[in-house]
Amino acid sequence: MVRYTFGGDEHLFVEVAEEMSLDAFFKSLSMTRILAGKRIEGVTEICPANASFQVRFDPDVIAPDAILETVRAIEAEAEGAEPVIxxxxxxxxxxxxxxxxxxxxxxxxxxxxxxxxxxxxxxxxxxxxxxxxxxxxxxxxxxxxxxxxxxxxxxxxxxxxxxxxxxxxxxxxxxxxxxxxxxxxxxxxxxxxxxxxxxxxxxxxxxxxxxxxxxxxxxxxxxxxxxxxxxxxxxxxxxxxxxxxxxxxxxxxxxxxxxxxxxxxxxxxxxxxxxxxxxxxxxxxxxxxx
Known part of the structure; x- marks a missing residue:
């Protein structure tokens, strides 16, 4: 189950899994690619990690609840992505x-x-x-x-x-x-x-x-x-x-x-x-x- 946590006023941490696996990596990769492709105003940086990623956003441009809702919607969208690179x-x-x-x-x-x-x-x-x-x-x-x-x-x-x-x-x-x-x-x-x-x-x-x-x-x-x-x-x-x-x-x-x-x-x-x-x-x- 994906876990979402705010870090201060400008960061959303998305933990795809607690343990590393290639399945978790590919889900994280799919989510970050979809998010980057949307070019959402206010999102200033997307930082991928092993089985998680962090999104930096400008709260004066996009509200924390709005970015959370957007990334949660992307989670469902990423489920159908082909795990091929x-x-x-x-x-x-x-x-x-x-x-x-x-x-x-x-x-x-x-x-x-x-x-x-x-x-x-x-x-x-x-x-x-x-x-x-x-x-x-x-x-x-x-x-x-x-x-x-x-x-x-x-x-x-x-x-x-x-x-x-x-x-x-x-x-x-x-x-x-x-x-x-x-x-x-x-x-x-x-x-x-x-x-x-x-x-x-x-x-x-x-x-x-x-x-x-x-x-x-x-x-x-x-x-x-x-x-x-x-x-x-x-x-x-x-x-x-x-x-x-x-x-x-x-x-x-x-x-x-x-x-x-x-x-x-x-x-x-x-x-x-x-x-x-x-x-x-x-x-x-x-x-x-x-």
């Missing part, structure tokens, strides 16, 4: 067990649930994997759906595209760190993420990507049209790389020769839910041009 399938190289996140996580062990091990060792154990390699295989073996971009500029929240009982889950640190390397691949709750900038953070740290995802100067070739790379609806496939390949990609980035591997795809939620394993195998074939 044209999007991008993107391969993201990841150097798991890299020295930079390892050095950082060892500096903050007193803030962690298991001070005696590493973040990957902890994540593997609580998810029932026999080894870190097996856990990395699970993390990189399935695609991820970008359900939100934000918190800090350019940071993607990614939801694992497997059956719910197979989803990895790892809690955040007991207390946040004051440092996280740029491009860290992290994990918190049911979401993987990539830290777009260096800074504080509480997600478990699994590795690092050499691929730039945020460039305010728009100098990187794949970020020349917009400083933020990821968009909600993107599908990500992680690929484990070693130090040699990591260094090679870093050199390509520095020489402005790097281009991420991407394919244009149409994602159909109903087809995905009908055969998750088969659908993911199809995405794997597409990214490798099979």
């Amino acid at each position: 044209d999007t991008r399938l993107i391969e993201v190289p990841v150097f798991y067990r890299d020295p930079w996140t390892h050095e950082t996580l060892m500096r903050f062990r007193e803030r962690h649930q298991d001070p005696s091990g590493t973040d990957l060792e902890y994540a593997a154990r609580i998810n029932g994997y026999d080894s870190v390699d097996d856990f990395i295989g699970a993390h990189s073996g399935s695609p991820w759906f970008v359900s939100m971009v934000g918190f800090v500029a350019g940071l993607p929240f990614m939801y694992q595209m497997v059956e719910r009982e197979r989803q990895l889950q790892v809690p955040k640190y007991l207390r946040p760190r004051t440092d996280t390397p740029k491009h860290t691949v992290g994990y918190g709750g049911c979401f993987s993420c990539i830290y777009s900038v260096r800074g504080a953070g509480g997600y478990q740290m699994f590795g690092i990507t050499p691929m730039p995802i945020f460039d305010p100067q728009e100098k990187a070739a794949h970020l020349s049209d917009f400083m933020v790379f990821f968009r909600p609806g993107d599908i990500v496939k992680f690929r484990s790389v070693d130090r040699e390949e990591y260094d090679r990609i870093v050199a390509e980035v520095e020489e402005n020769r790097f281009r991420p591997l991407m394919r244009e795809v149409r994602f159909d939620l109903r087809a995905f839910n009908t055969d998750i394993a088969g659908y993911n195998a199809g995405l794997e074939a597409v990214i490798h041009g099979v």
Whole structure:
């Protein structure tokens, strides 16, 4: 059941579901698209999230009760929307067990649930994997759906595209760190993420990507049209790389020769839910041009 809450005088918060799911994301997406298409006078901003969205409005132009009534009507309208989007399938190289996140996580062990091990060792154990390699295989073996971009500029929240009982889950640190390397691949709750900038953070740290995802100067070739790379609806496939390949990609980035591997795809939620394993195998074939 959708829940509506006012935030101060200018915001309406719409919670489509309490827990993240692709069904909740698509309902939220449909509602925000319909709302944006109506171009309602007084609505100044629509901010989508994982399974919710927030509407900012000018109460001197449109009354709070009026915007609430309008969005509630859109909820019914969105029920019939087709859960299909044209999007991008993107391969993201990841150097798991890299020295930079390892050095950082060892500096903050007193803030962690298991001070005696590493973040990957902890994540593997609580998810029932026999080894870190097996856990990395699970993390990189399935695609991820970008359900939100934000918190800090350019940071993607990614939801694992497997059956719910197979989803990895790892809690955040007991207390946040004051440092996280740029491009860290992290994990918190049911979401993987990539830290777009260096800074504080509480997600478990699994590795690092050499691929730039945020460039305010728009100098990187794949970020020349917009400083933020990821968009909600993107599908990500992680690929484990070693130090040699990591260094090679870093050199390509520095020489402005790097281009991420991407394919244009149409994602159909109903087809995905009908055969998750088969659908993911199809995405794997597409990214490798099979």
